[in-house]
Amino acid sequence: MSTEGKTITCKAAVAWGAAQDLSIEDVEVAPPKAHEVRIQVYYTGVCHTDAYMMSGKDPEGAFPIIPGHEGAGIVESVGEGVTNVKPGDNVVALYTAECKECKFCKSGKTNLCGAVRATQGKGVMPDGTSRFKCKGKDLLHFMGCSTFSQYTVVADVSVVAITDKAPMDRTCLLGCGITTGYGAAVITAGKGGIEKGATVAVFGAGCVGLSVIQGAVKNGASKIITVDVNDAKKEWAQKFGSTDFVNPAKDLKEGETIQSRLVDMTDGGLDYTFDCTGNVHVMRSALEACHKGWGESIIIGVAAAGQEISTRPFQLVTGRVWKGCAFGGVKGRTQLPDLVDDYMNGKLKVDEFITHRQPLSGINSAFHDMHSGDCIRCVVDMRTL
Numbered sequence: 001m002s003t004e005g006k007t008i009t010c011k012a013a014v015a016w017g018a019a020q021d022l023s024i025e026d027v028e029v030a031p032p033k034a035h036e037v038r039i040q041v042y043y044t045g046v047c048h049t050d051a052y053m054m055s056g057k058d059p060e061g062a063f064p065i066i067p068g069h070e071g072a073g074i075v076e077s078v079g080e081g082v083t084n085v086k087p088g089d090n091v092v093a094l095y096t097a098e099c100k101e102c103k104f105c106k107s108g109k110t111n112l113c114g115a116v117r118a119t120q121g122k123g124v125m126p127d128g129t130s131r132f133k134c135k136g137k138d139l140l141h142f143m144g145c146s147t148f149s150q151y152t153v154v155a156d157v158s159v160v161a162i163t164d165k166a167p168m169d170r171t172c173l174l175g176c177g178i179t180t181g182y183g184a185a186v187i188t189a190g191k192g193g194i195e196k197g198a199t200v201a202v203f204g205a206g207c208v209g210l211s212v213i214q215g216a217v218k219n220g221a222s223k224i225i226t227v228d229v230n231d232a233k234k235e236w237a238q239k240f241g242s243t244d245f246v247n248p249a250k251d252l253k254e255g256e257t258i259q260s261r262l263v264d265m266t267d268g269g270l271d272y273t274f275d276c277t278g279n280v281h282v283m284r285s286a287l288e289a290c291h292k293g294w295g296e297s298i299i300i301g302v303a304a305a306g307q308e309i310s311t312r313p314f315q316l317v318t319g320r321v322w323k324g325c326a327f328g329g330v331k332g333r334t335q336l337p338d339l340v341d342d343y344m345n346g347k348l349k350v351d352e353f354i355t356h357r358q359p360l361s362g363i364n365s366a367f368h369d370m371h372s373g374d375c376i377r378c379v380v381d382m383r384t385l
């Protein structure tokens with residue numbers, strides 16, 4: 001029996017308040033309005049940014065909310081005026097929308113899109129209302145995705161169709177972590193990606209950092225130094241093509257800083273460094289490890305609310321550049337299908353990132369998994385309770 005136009009009742013993991021475990025609830029998901037898409041979510045990854053918001057530290061976080069933004073599924077129905085996807089399409093939800101019409105999209109300078117960002121940050125759909133209800137209360141949407149629900153509603157500009165040949169328990173990870181790190185290396189760094197022969201340092205070898213390494217390898221970097229406080233990440237980094245590893249908690253001599261060690265290892269500093277930790281002190285080290293005159297440091301990590309970065313302005317006066325990116329600078333609707341093709345053609349590693357799996361009922365365990373040192377990504381099967 002068709003569910004089109006009807007409210008669907010399904011299970012979702014709800015965050016009722018800050019710093020609380022998620023609660024599996026029956027939620028009502030209203031049909032999509034004009035320019036909206038209702039998706040049956042098959043798989044979702046769990047990202048540190050979900051944990052950050054659930055902790056209550058995200059200035060944009062509010063409750064009750066359905067988190068999750070790294071999801072893949074199948075379009076169940078579409079609202080009036082939707083032309084980019086149709087029922088039955090395999091899709092990935094996009095927390096960085098792409099409308100192709102706004103000032104940002106038309107600029108050719110950024111992947112940030114202005115179409116739905118303001119309402120997305122308030123946890124509602126573009127018309128200012130929610131599609132989720134539980135126990136008579138409206139629930140907020142998260143990052144325009146809310147992939148911790150078996151059914152979700154997103155704006156049409158926040159979804160991309162991909163080939164149905166790609167396994168959704170893998171493509172979900174292209175909704176955030178892998179794309180973010182890879183894109184930072186092949187799109188954001190420099191003038192359209194790391195140049196062949198460049199030297200690179202990656203701070204933090206989680207899903208995002210390993211993806212930067214993957215992008216640096218693809219673009220022909222000559223040296224890729226991984227910096228991580230967890231020695232177990234050395235093997236992971238090598239597996240993705242990193243050439244050197246430094247543990248700043250253990251490997252530094254007296255009087256040495258991580259930046260001075262890296263400068264010594266690279267004849268004056270790196271061409272590119274990437275912060276994939278979210279630690280503002282690491283961000284400073286990453287900038288100061290850059291080569292005078294041209295070294296560029298890209299901030300990817302999300303720092304805790306209230307944190308600020310600092311350095312001596314002289315670092316910038318002498319030519320080092322600080323920049324950052326969301327979703328790696330990738331335009332989701334235009335570029336994600338190509339990344340999926342790369343994965344299908346064996347040119348992009350995705351399977352390798354999956355270290356843990358959980359059913360929807362185990363979603364709180366997925367967060368515990370995430371915080372264990374041996375987890376790169378945990379994929380949650382949304383159809384298994």
Ligand SMILES: NC(=O)C1=CN([C@@H]2O[C@H](COP(=O)(O)OP(=O)(O)OC[C@H]3O[C@@H](n4cnc5c(N)ncnc54)[C@H](OP(=O)(O)O)[C@@H]3O)[C@@H](O)[C@H]2O)C=CC1
Nearest residue numbers: 048204205206207208228229230276278300301302326327
């Ligand atoms: N800008 C964007 O669009 C996006 C940003 N993010 C953000 O990127 C960051 C990284 O995400 P993810 O890869 O999933 O995170 P992980 O926690 O999996 O990886 C971070 C790694 O950095 C290590 N680390 C912690 N402190 C230091 C330090 N002082 N020096 C060196 N290494 C350190 C951690 O070690 P240990 O485990 O021992 O702590 C861990 O191995 C997060 O802040 C996340 O919120 C994620 C996706 C998109």
Ligand SMILES: N[C@@H](CCC(=O)N[C@@H](CSC=O)C(=O)NCC(=O)O)C(=O)O
Nearest residue numbers: 047049058059060096117176302326327
């Ligand atoms: N809402 C927070 C900032 C959180 C943040 O930086 N989000 C990243 C994506 S992290 C993904 O896992 C992002 O895309 N930022 C750009 C954006 O437009 O949201 C705050 O208010 O500080």
Ligand SMILES: [Zn+2]
Nearest residue numbers: 047049176177
């Ligand atoms: Zn994320």
Ligand SMILES: [Zn+2]
Nearest residue numbers: 099102105113
């Ligand atoms: Zn736009």
